[in-house]
Amino acid sequence: MVVLAASIISKSGKALVSRQFVDMSRIRIEGLLAAFPKLVGTDGKQHTFVETENVRYVYQSIEALYLLIVTNKQSNIVEDLGTLTLLAKLIPEYSPSLDEDGIVKFAFELIFAFDETISLGHKENVTVAQVKQYCEMESNEEKLHKQVMQSKINETKDVMKRKASEIDKSKLDKNRGDKGGIMSMSTTRTFSDLNISSSGIGFGSGSGFGISSTEVENFPSKSKGRPAAPANAPPKGLGMQLSKTQRASQLMQSLQAEGELILDDAPHTVSQSKSSLPPTDPITLAIEERLNIIIKRDGGVSNFDVQGTLSLHILNQEDGLIQFQIENKEIPGLSFKTHPNINKELFNNNHVIGLKDPNRPFPTGQNDVSLMKWRIHGMDESSVPLTVNCWPSVSGRETSVNIEYEASEMFDLQNVVISIPLPATREAPNVLQIDGEWRYNSRSSTLEWSILLIENTNRSGSMEFVLPPADPSAFFPINISFNAAKTFSDAKVVNVIPLKGGPPPKYAQRIQLVTDTYQVV
Template identity: 40%
Template sequence: MVLLAAAVCNKGGKAIISRQFVEMNRSRIEGLLAAFPKLMNTGKQHTFVETESVRYVYQPLEKLYMLLITTKASNILEDLETLRLFARVIPEYCRNLEESDIVDQAFQLIFAFDEIVALGYRENVNLAQIRTFTEMDSHEEKVFMAVRQTQEKEAKDQMRKKAKELARQRQDAERSGRAAGLGSGGFGSSSFNRGSDTTSIIDTTPMEPVKPAYNPPSRPAGKGKALNLKSRKQDVDSFVGQLQSEGEKVTSVNQSTNKAMAKVATPAANQEGVHIRVEESINVTAGRDGGLQALELHGIIKLKVNDEKLARSVLHVINNDKKGISLQTHPNIDKKMFASQSVIGLKNPEKPFPIGQDIGVLKWRFTTQDESFMPLSINCWPNESGSGCDVNIEYELEQEDLELNDVQITIPIPSGVGAPVVGDCDGDYTYDSRKNQLHWTLPVIDASNKSGSMEFSVSGHPDDFFPVNVSFVSKKSYCDIQISDLRLLEDDSPAKYSSEVCFYVDKYEIV
């Protein structure tokens, strides 16, 4: 298929917008569009007409036409499928199919046209992908703009404080000058003149302009050169909070991950002299028709010594994994001792673990394309009906030894069609009209409720309901790595420790 041009024109053949995908001059495309209405036969129901050189494939849009100009050698079935996609793009940007709306959204429509066709050939995209590509919504940009606004506000506040401070200093100097001049009358006018001189010097000293720049928090005294990330994290959290207070619902993978990890994290007050954290993150991409495209899991054991007396400890690990994970110890850990005894200890016993820092001592990685290893499988079945689509979506817990908490399954909804009508639903659901997303939430998924489903109806095309995104958190390790014991290196006596496990989603989508 070679698509020459795509245009929206009125019934008189006047081009409102036109996008050429091959080299064509303006007079040529205007001539082709002007000839189009004369070739149409009102008595027939065909949606295409042909000339000696080109083929017109069209679809009426109230008072307008969505028109494709192709070569005669192109496949008419592919042309009609492409035309339907073009016709569905128009209402995404124009509420009323009027010439004024088309002109107002001309650039957005042209950008969308370019996502459908490249160099005359159809791209393999659907409406949801086109919407994503053209929006290019950036969470980082929003945070950056909020950061800049907050910095400007802080700079203005700092400028006002500085100006008030300088004004107060000048007033204090004026009052002290006047008091010195009046209180020394016995010395004649010379003392008064000194006071006047002091006052005039202060008055004539130019005030140094305060630059509206961001003043970073002062570094603590010391020789260390490490970057202090704590204040930056607090700033970003406050900026995200400002966005939310202004009605902006800010969500991201990192933010969801932080919330999930916070729910299972052990508070600092409840940590023992040694705190051990087993952390796993998973990335899954699965197909809508079944099958696993990619599964990648990263795990790590972090050790935090809170008591200096326990800085020379060894950690006993039990590896119950049967999936075939790849383990790797930190360079400062004795690899031979771990390989032979499954004990994590320092290679150099004279050099203890750092105090008060999270130290990664063991990490592992697992990749597969076997769908039996998926923690949770999702089946989404959109079926076209006369009024739109009936969507059935179900989940199945594949690893029955896991317990998934705060599970959220997010299904995209076409824009401009309103809220979906939800029928049967296991769990709860909410519809985010601003993001055009249906959130299906379940507090817990385990062996007692390892499957569930939801049904809803809404206008749209089956491709509009993908990709489906999943998030959850678990207090059980996916690879079943456990901590059995902690002992002191000096006398092999047991030591108290606290531990936690956090298994969470980095990315989990059905495309």
């Protein structure tokens, strides 16, 4: 099947969204779409396709619109209808209102969805959920920026709360001090104005037997308010803060004694990671492939998806007038997609990445610029970088668990962590033998098996531990994480071409393979 074009047109023949998938002239596509309304309903019968001398129109009515795909006459009509059905399901996902205004408003989103469904005229083996996922352009730099901004917001809120608390306390202390002073003054005035006669007959100022002014001055008048703090006293609330700090320190020590990993506060961690990210080279290219693999415990792979990105970071604007020569390994199922501002014809013919306008430089700044993305689908179990087998067996009053890993020779894996869930228990398992290191996380009840590097000397390894009787299914799913300095596509930049002449500029490239979801279920 070869899909020439897909379009959404009105009943009057106006093309609202149109996307061609093969190399055809614009006039030819417009002519095919303009001829379609004249062919619909010419025989008075209702069909789902119309054939002409050269092409076949497969269409579906959606309220006041037509969803139409144009194919060659040799294509399989069943596959054509399947493609049309998938496109029809995608339209309501991106356009809530199925009228001309609604379709035009979300035209770009629909075109991107069509691109994920049909590639070079052939239907991709995808679902509606997968198309929506692929159209959501995820960016690690954007996530990091949002985390940093959120940490700054949280810090600002904390400062505001502390300032507000200090102001309230100072107002309260001031009010208490004022009340104490007033009470002290009233007590002194009472004693100075009161004259008691020696005979105890009456009260008066002229009896001559009252308390003298000197005695009144020497009378100890104590204020009932809060006494003034000495100069060397600690700040207000410091004792409470110290007690909270001590309790927090004791809590962290108890967690560490149980095997918990204590990290710094999130804002501090984010700032540290951000400080290590900015590149120092004039031109830095980052090539990254992310794995989403789900392996069945009895053998076989239920999901194997590889998604790659190529991003660019340029420090100086004068280095922006460049192009990149790309090389990659030709493997089945590998499909590339470039940014809309990239010259697609130049990339398809010469494998060179350059802007459509050669006089326009690449953007510069702190954020990486995404140039290209790719997917690899259709891979089988033989291409899995790391396989893990778990063999739990119950014998008497204990369960013995044997776990082994086997790594492919394609990659040298770094920072490998295999997390095995354990039945809910507060006791660490008894590890009898292990190739690597282990750590028991009591909070999540998982046993983390870590290997710093897997290379030619340790392509396989094993671990054995025992614990009380448990259901064998309690040790799944096993989560795996690692990274590598090599990718499946082996995509890399081999040359940077300056468009303004002169020697090629210096550049650096970071290549890594990381895991998003890697499980044994």
